[in-house]
Amino acid sequence: MAVTSVSLDPPYLLFMADVADDGHGKTGQGIAYWRPELCAGQMRLPGCEIDLGIPELSVEEAVEAGVRTAIIGIASTGGVLLDNWMPALTGLARAGINIAAGTHRKLAAVPELVAAAKAGNSMLIDVRVPPADLPVGTGNRRSGKRVLTVGTDCAVGKKYSALALHRELDRRAVNADFRATGQTGIMIAGAGIPIDAVVADFISGAAEALSPANETNHWDVIEGQGAILHPGYAGVTLGLLHGSQPDALVLCHEAGRNQLKSMDSNFAIPPLDELIATLLTLARVTNPDCIWAGISVNTSRLDDHRRDAYLADLESRYSVPVADPVATGMQRIADYLLERVQ
């Protein structure tokens, strides 16, 4: 079945407001890094500490450059839309440029933005609103190949690893799509379903809709969410796992992280082969041939020498290719995937 999913029209203007260089600008930085060809420019306010290295555009210049969508590329504390952003945002909307955001507070809940969009005949796109017509998952097998990134925890590089693997497949002229399941991924991809915002009954149905039947040699590289042993988000992870029908899982991890982060209580991360065994048992409900195709590790806290030793140790212990998507690239995982999934 066809579902409406979020869709963003390029070229983009990345709205960075007056963000500090402290991690709150990751969405804009991610879009500029992964999709430079779609980014016509940036718009910053006085005090902004980030420069994305692309042209600074005013409203008029954005219109002239053919910008179709302005993306709010920063996260404010609490996910709100700040008052000092409004002159710029209403100016863009009034000039006919769509505004997209992944903030908790919805664009459509701000009357002055709604009025400006109406005046400019532009759209307000809230990326965290899932499509309304999602089905319950059926588990029916569909054609095409799929790989899903899964994690030992949240924020271990599932999105980055999926994007890097997709880029590597693309480089080899493999027919592949990156399938986004979270707000930043959706903005990078220009489409997707915010899987954690879907009503519980429809999680796997949303994943099925996101990676529909395709040509036999087509790959969907699906962005994972949450973690199967995470007390807050595992339901999302499992629905996504079942609905994706993955042929292969790439396990994402951060070197040195032994327990779940950002939790009040201690939750140990088990040995990776135990974790993957649980994931494969569950994945094989909808794809009995699902394999473990590698480990993607964020080793940014290790120096070069320790990194090499760490990756080699994991590889000898688990007998799957181990890579750091930034430091070593995803070539060997891509090799393994293409060789083992036929």
Added chain:
Amino acid sequence: MAVTSVSLDPPYLLFMADVADDGHGKTGQGIAYWRPELCAGQMRLPGCEIDLGIPELSVEEAVEAGVRTAIIGIASTGGVLLDNWMPALTGLARAGINIAAGTHRKLAAVPELVAAAKAGNSMLIDVRVPPADLPVGTGNRRSGKRVLTVGTDCAVGKKYSALALHRELDRRAVNADFRATGQTGIMIAGAGIPIDAVVADFISGAAEALSPANETNHWDVIEGQGAILHPGYAGVTLGLLHGSQPDALVLCHEAGRNQLKSMDSNFAIPPLDELIATLLTLARVTNPDCIWAGISVNTSRLDDHRRDAYLADLESRYSVPVADPVATGMQRIADYLLERVQ
């Protein structure tokens, strides 16, 4: 944290309309069976094939009997509210009696009901609307004891088994609450959270809110949902499992069911010990001491002789107490639970 959950005030009037005796009246029948002390009467329309065996009340008689809430005890095809119910329902609402329903079409979406409720100062209670202020699950350990029913499939008796186990604990004067997670369960309990209607990020948080910290010797008997190997609903099942922090799981099954029902594709139900091993691995994330406390089987398709052989066979294979909540009662599972969970 405190959350608003659905709550129904007794005594009840069970509205059965003109339902046929074909399974569509299960909600009303369940409430009359499990909570007879809360049911002041029934209201039926000409052609109704079900008699709950309680007084037939008009609107005036319901008011006189002190009825606080009229519950729509039937499911129409498609979950809609039918026009021929409206004279009765608006009459009740106008007389100050709350109306509760678990239908897909919301009571609050029917203008004539809204007007009647306003005129009568009564409430329209849509049981399938979850509370708005649910938190993300934390996994923090909390006091009190909890048992969760889990299933080999949907519709294998998870609600019935939980209610029967709660009744058995109650009979022994064990301090226990039945915690409802589905619409019929919520109507029987008079409170609860429709876990499958919660946004995906908050499933386990909802389960935590539903079974909050309690006295050390208090038991929550929690109604399970879905099935961990069900391609449509497993995300709900896992979030509920993690959030419930169960000390014990009771596995519910229907004798003779070897694969998931109501699916286009075939999904085999694995050996019960394999299934419970997966469930325990996942459950022990939030409660390392979680045990398997028994199997509750619907054997209604077997004659007495075959039933006894079937139950004995399961028990010898899996070394946990095996019961049919209707035919044998939950005594042995309650014994095991109280002995093993201290």
